[in-house]
Amino acid sequence: MSNTTSDDSLITTEVQADSNDDRAPLGETGTAVAARNLDVYYGDEQAIDDVTMEIPEKRVTALIGPSGCGKSTFLRCINRMNDMIEICRVEGDVEFGGKNVYEDDVDPVALRRKIGMVFQKPNPFPKSIRDNVAYGLKIQGYEGDVDERVEESLKAAALWDEVKDQLDSSGLELSGGQQQRLCIARAIAPDPEVVLMDEPTSALDPVAASKIEDLIDDLAEEYTVIIVTHNMQQAARISDRTAVFLTGGELVEYDDTAKIFEDPEEQRVEDYITGKFG
Numbered sequence: 001m002s003n004t005t006s007d008d009s010l011i012t013t014e015v016q017a018d019s020n021d022d023r024a025p026l027g028e029t030g031t032a033v034a035a036r037n038l039d040v041y042y043g044d045e046q047a048i049d050d051v052t053m054e055i056p057e058k059r060v061t062a063l064i065g066p067s068g069c070g071k072s073t074f075l076r077c078i079n080r081m082n083d084m085i086e087i088c089r090v091e092g093d094v095e096f097g098g099k100n101v102y103e104d105d106v107d108p109v110a111l112r113r114k115i116g117m118v119f120q121k122p123n124p125f126p127k128s129i130r131d132n133v134a135y136g137l138k139i140q141g142y143e144g145d146v147d148e149r150v151e152e153s154l155k156a157a158a159l160w161d162e163v164k165d166q167l168d169s170s171g172l173e174l175s176g177g178q179q180q181r182l183c184i185a186r187a188i189a190p191d192p193e194v195v196l197m198d199e200p201t202s203a204l205d206p207v208a209a210s211k212i213e214d215l216i217d218d219l220a221e222e223y224t225v226i227i228v229t230h231n232m233q234q235a236a237r238i239s240d241r242t243a244v245f246l247t248g249g250e251l252v253e254y255d256d257t258a259k260i261f262e263d264p265e266e267q268r269v270e271d272y273i274t275g276k277f278g
């Protein structure tokens with residue numbers, strides 16, 4: 001993927017160009033995940049309001065919007081992380097692999113192997129680097145060569161060269177940026193199809209954040225990446241599609257990232273992007 005600077009952009013950043021990579025045009029890619037008339041409530045409070053959207057496979061889709069508009073809630077619905085929140089109620093469908101993930105026969109643990117997650121704060125286990133990455137493999141009873149898969153995952157997370165001589169050291173001894181890449185390696189080791197990222201760089205310094213951004217770009221060659229970010233420049237730099245949520249959990253506009261940042265349909269989106277509110 002390469003970047004171009006657009007004179008028309010509403011924000012002073014680079015909007016990624018899709019045109020000169022060798023992937024199928026966005027409109028011709030399959031759908032990895034689809035929400036259909038999704039409503040989410042915490043008790044009586046509605047956090048997601050009738051959201052319908054199709055997320056393309058092997059692309060980066062950014063979810064942006066002001067604080068409290070439901071971005072994390074939406075993300076967590078995709079792999080049923082909201083199941084852990086007692087007062088949370090989900091209505092409507094989230095389709096993955098042609099099936100609504102909320103059907104009774106879906107095993108959420110198996111679902112989360114296919115749809116991995118990386119959180120805002122790096123959260124390695126207090127275990128060795130190797131064991132952090134091998135964790136999901138052991139749970140799933142992986143029958144292949146675990147060490148080989150650990151190496152592949154660390155390479156895919158752009159961490160291998162930095163840690164290959166210290167695989168038995170604690171993951172907690174790494175820097176924040178390295179810990180986040182370790183968490184990405186842990187998420188991709190079980191070979192998911194989708195990786196959900198909830199503000200994965202907001203706790204990192206700019207250099208570490210930039211490494212993760214580069215990594216996300218590479219990951220999208222193999223995985224569908226769905227990322228919540230507060231950072232509009234980041235969304236513009238790394239995503240192919242952008243969904244703008246506004247207060248009340250409404251999906252106001254969802255389109256190619258260049259369109260959202262250069263010529264959005266909705267005045268409210270333009271106002272948000274140019275900092276007039278939110």
Ligand SMILES: Nc1ncnc2c1ncn2[C@@H]1O[C@H](COP(=O)(O)OP(=O)(O)OP(=O)(O)O)[C@@H](O)[C@H]1O
Binds near residue numbers: 065066072073085087
């Ligand atoms: N566990 C919870 N229990 C009750 N209400 C919640 C819970 N999590 C989120 N909410 C409420 O749901 C709404 C959406 O929250 P959510 O965290 O999804 O928004 P967000 O856009 O990700 O916000 P931020 O950008 O600040 O992280 C908010 O009103 C929030 O207070």
